[in-house]
Amino acid sequence: xxxxxxxxxxxxxxxxxxxxxxxxxxxxxxxxxxxxxxxxxxxxxxxxxxxxxxxxxxxxxxxxxxxxxxxxxxxxxxxxxxxxxxxxxxxxxxxxxxxxxxxxxxxxxxxxxxxxxxxxxxxxxxxxxxxxxxxxxxxxxxxxxxxxxxxxxxxxxxxxxxxxxxxxxxxxxxxxxxxxxxxxxxxxxxxxxxxxxxxxxxxxxxxxxxxxxxxxxxxxxxxxxxxxxxxxxxxxxxxxxxxxxxxxxxxxxxxxxxxxxxxxxxxxxxxxxxxxxxxxxxxxxxxxxx
Amino acid sequence: xxxxxxxxxxxxxxxxxxxxxxxxxxxxxxxxxxxxxxxxxxxxxxxxxxxxxxxxxxxxxxxxxxxxxxxxxxxxxxxxxxxxxxxxxxxxxxxxxxxxxxxxxxxxxxxxxxxxxxxxxxxxxxxxxxxxxxxxxxxxxxxxxxxxxxxxxxxxxxxxxxxxxxxxxxxxxxxxxxxxxxxxxxxxxxxxxxxxxxxxxxxxxxxxxxxxxxxxxxxxxxxxxxxxxxxxxxxxxxxxxxxxxxxxxxxxxxxxxxxxxxxxxxxxxxxxxxxxxxxxxxxxxxxxxxxxxxxxxxxxxxxxxxxxxxxxxxxxxxxxxxxx
Numbered sequence: 001x002x003x004x005x006x007x008x009x010x011x012x013x014x015x016x017x018x019x020x021x022x023x024x025x026x027x028x029x030x031x032x033x034x035x036x037x038x039x040x041x042x043x044x045x046x047x048x049x050x051x052x053x054x055x056x057x058x059x060x061x062x063x064x065x066x067x068x069x070x071x072x073x074x075x076x077x078x079x080x081x082x083x084x085x086x087x088x089x090x091x092x093x094x095x096x097x098x099x100x101x102x103x104x105x106x107x108x109x110x111x112x113x114x115x116x117x118x119x120x121x122x123x124x125x126x127x128x129x130x131x132x133x134x135x136x137x138x139x140x141x142x143x144x145x146x147x148x149x150x151x152x153x154x155x156x157x158x159x160x161x162x163x164x165x166x167x168x169x170x171x172x173x174x175x176x177x178x179x180x181x182x183x184x185x186x187x188x189x190x191x192x193x194x195x196x197x198x199x200x201x202x203x204x205x206x207x208x209x210x211x212x213x214x215x216x217x218x219x220x221x222x223x224x225x226x227x228x229x230x231x232x233x234x235x236x237x238x239x240x241x242x243x244x245x246x247x248x249x250x251x252x253x254x255x256x257x258x259x260x261x262x263x264x265x266x267x268x269x270x271x272x273x274x275x276x277x278x279x280x281x282x283x284x285x286x287x288x289x290x
Numbered sequence: 291x292x293x294x295x296x297x298x299x300x301x302x303x304x305x306x307x308x309x310x311x312x313x314x315x316x317x318x319x320x321x322x323x324x325x326x327x328x329x330x331x332x333x334x335x336x337x338x339x340x341x342x343x344x345x346x347x348x349x350x351x352x353x354x355x356x357x358x359x360x361x362x363x364x365x366x367x368x369x370x371x372x373x374x375x376x377x378x379x380x381x382x383x384x385x386x387x388x389x390x391x392x393x394x395x396x397x398x399x400x401x402x403x404x405x406x407x408x409x410x411x412x413x414x415x416x417x418x419x420x421x422x423x424x425x426x427x428x429x430x431x432x433x434x435x436x437x438x439x440x441x442x443x444x445x446x447x448x449x450x451x452x453x454x455x456x457x458x459x460x461x462x463x464x465x466x467x468x469x470x471x472x473x474x475x476x477x478x479x480x481x482x483x484x485x486x487x488x489x490x491x492x493x494x495x496x497x498x499x500x501x502x503x504x505x506x507x508x509x510x511x512x513x514x515x516x517x518x519x520x521x522x523x524x525x526x527x528x529x530x531x532x533x534x535x536x537x538x539x540x541x542x543x544x545x546x547x548x549x550x551x552x553x554x555x556x557x558x559x560x561x562x563x564x565x566x567x568x569x570x571x572x573x574x575x576x577x578x579x580x581x582x583x584x585x586x587x588x589x590x591x592x593x594x595x596x597x598x599x600x601x602x603x604x605x606x607x608x609x610x611x612x613x614x
Contacts, residue, residue, distance in 0.1 A: 035397045083579065092396050093343055097537060098582050100530060105575030111568045219526070223408070226401055261416035268405035268412075275398050276390055 002134035007252045013141045013210075015248025016148030020203040021221055022228025022240035023155055024196035030235025031172045031192050033092055034084060037099045039225050040218030041106035042072050042197040046204030047213040048114055051121045061124050065147070065205045072201025073194040080193035085186060103222075111215040123209035144206045151202055152241055155195075159237060168192060172235050200225070220264060227267035230274050233281020242283060304451060308444035317443045321515060323555035324450035325508050328457045329528075330535040330547035332504035335461060337533070338541035339470065340497050341477035345400050345529055346387070346407030350380040350502040352523040354509025356414065356421060359430045359519040369433030369440075369514060376510035377503040383410075384502020388495040411524035426520025430513050450511055454548075457504050462544055464500065473497055474542075527571075534578055540588025549590055 021043060028036045046068040053064035079102065087095050125143060129136040159165035170178040171188045179185045204213075204221070211217075227247055232239025247267060255263040274282065311317050329351060336344050354376035361372040391402040414421045421427070432441035433449065440446050464470050472493045475483035484490055513519045531554065539550025558570050565573075585592055 029397075033397075035400065086583070093341075094582055094586065096343065096397070096400065097533070098579050100533070101575045101578030101582070103575070104530065104578065105572055108568045108572035108575065112566075112572065223404075230401065259416065262412055265409050265412045268408040271401055271405040272390075272409075275394060275402050279394070279398065 003256070005135055007256045008249060009135055009137055010141075011249030011252035012245065013137075013145050013248070014251065015245035016145045016152075017203045017207045017244075018224050018228050018248050019241045019244025020148050020151055020199050020206070021225040022232060022244045023152060023237055024199035024203075025225040026229045026232060026235055026237065026240045027168070027192050028196040029229055031168060032084070032189050033095075034193075035092065035096045035099060036196070037096070037222060038079070038102040038106055039196070039200050040220070040222030041103055041110070042076060042200035042218075043204035043207075043221040043225075044107070044110055044213070044215065044218035045075060046072050046201030047121065047208030047217060048110060048119075048204075049201065050205040050208050051114075051119050051213050054122055055119070061209075065202070068201045068205035069198045072204075073198035075201075076197025077190050077194035079197070080190045084193065085189070088186075088189070103218075107215055107218060114213075114215060116215060118212040118214040120212050121209040138210075140209055144210060147206055148203070151199065155199065156237060158195075164191065223264070223267050227270045230271050231282055233283060236281060236283065239281050239283045243281070246282075308447055314443055317447055319556060319559045321443065321447050321450050323552050324447070324454045325512050325515070326531065326535060326555050327454045327548045327551035328508040328511070329505055329532045330539065330551045331454075331457050331461050331544075332501045332508065333532045334536045334541060334544075334547040335464070335497050335501040335504070337536055338543070338547075339465060339473045339477060340494055342392070342395070342494065343400050343533070344403045344498075344501075345526075345533070346403030346405075347501075347505055347532055348524050348526065348528040349387075349403075349407035349410045350384060350505035351509040351512070351528060352410065352414065352521075353383050354380045354506030355513040355519045355523045356427075356509075357506070358510035359427045359513045360420070362431050362514075363427060363429065369431070373433075373507065373510045377506045380506025380509065381499045381503035384499045385495060387502075388498030389491075392491055392494045392498065407524060407526075407529070411521060414521040414524060421521070424521055426518055426522075428518050430517045430519060432517065433514050446515055450515075453507060453511055457507065458544065458548065460500070460504070465544065469493060469496065477542075530574070530578075534574060534581075536588075537578070538581055538585070538588055540590035540592075543588070543590045546588050546590040550588070553589075 021039070024042075025036060025039045028034050028039070049068040049071050050061075050064040053059050053067050054061060083098055083102065084095065087098060123140050125138070125140040127138070129138050130142065157165075159168060167178070167183045167188055168191075170181065170183055171185060171192075175185060178188075200221070204217075224247060228240050228243040231243030231246060232241070247270060250270070251263050251266045254266045307320055308317060311320065329347070332350075333344065333347050336342050336347075357379040358369075358372040358376040361367040361375055362369065367375075387403065387406050391399055391406070394402060415424055417423070432439055432446075434440065435445075435449075438445070440449050465473075472483070472488045475486075475488055476490055476493060480490055509523065512523070535550035535554050536547045537550075538554065539548065540546025561570055561573075581588075
């Protein structure tokens, strides 16, 4: 029982960042129909930015987090403007090929810049775990959950409560009608991609200090993000949040009780099963979208 | 020069390659190009002729390699039945995955194929008793033909050349048959094709089975050439390489993938001295992006157009595929 609780807590920590990754991707995938294979690379970018700002420049952790988010947003905006805008209206496969290219190019740029050695990112939190009865949790992990929750909340407010968010939702529902109503679709796409990339970078900046930063870390992150999007349903923010938590917990339980070697299989199996049996996602009310 | 003369010249050059290629290393590059040509042809059947992008193709390559290696190592089969079994096992996997995944289209199909490849790769790492895990299976025997061993590079080159030629013929026959026309019809307009009585799932699954079996043959040839199989055969890099070869050469043409395979096996080797491996991979990514922007139809169709004096191809004349 205690072990189960511990797994649940660990799963929650992991799930919070998966949710961040998933929300970013579900917006990009749902709103722009871009199968963004480079999503994990923005996560890697976030982790390495944190490493650079913290370990090399010696600035505080929160500055590093902010820098990672900012850089993620800028990189995302540039990527959208330069590569995706000219391809708007092309088939989804064409865009997918471009994103595969971006993914390989970004990953190997990171490899060239930082080398293949995994880097541990220092963080200002005490290393002694907090114990609460039978549970123990490292303070940095607690911070990760809190920060992830705050960012998810902020994303939620942005989408639901602002004019920009309304425009984004309108674009998702019907691009042409939204355009006719005066929504600047081009700008909405750039903002969406930048926003999604910023969230991925934030996830990288948060998880980087918990694990390690290495150039191919984005591959798994992309996979988790896609699993979360599929679990939650395309363009569904609440679904992505729940899907992220669910995936995090399922992985922890799978690794704890089944086999740690198959931890990453949980995401793959989730994609296969959900797409085959509930293609609109686990929490969908509406008909299948897209 | 006419097309026929060009083809004859190429055939002679390929048939005599071991005699004029002095370095064993160059022959090695050519053997790898042959194996990749089979893979590219196999991926092209799906991507080029049905329009379905399988990003799990390394799985069939890996299944073929492991099947062949395990049968020859553990059951001491000889190479030839192992080769056939590799094709059959991979084809069976293609059937199973095709049956399930081909209910989906576009991005969802891609994600399911990636996931299947991911699961199979994890199995190869974790099923220690069968696959020896990450350590891999060393000592895969070299094939024998009657009393002769095909261990020498020149002999193996002819084996790969024959297999590649056979794969090309299989694809050629298939594409120019009723089945091929049905596949193209499905690619261009699925509802319309179904309305004239083409059973989409049946034809697509058939294409997936043949494609997977060809990839399995390539896997077997690879295993008996390098004589070592490890979970690295499932690396996503292999799939990406195949995709680049097909897209660069010209998807939906028969010669395109072969040209792509030759080019993208030889080019990285030629650049090996000049730049580090990471730079090469970086260049791969940039090349893929550049291809989509500047040569969306691939090399072979673009050359054809130039020869006929037609204007440069317009991007995206292919109708957008359905998303799901």
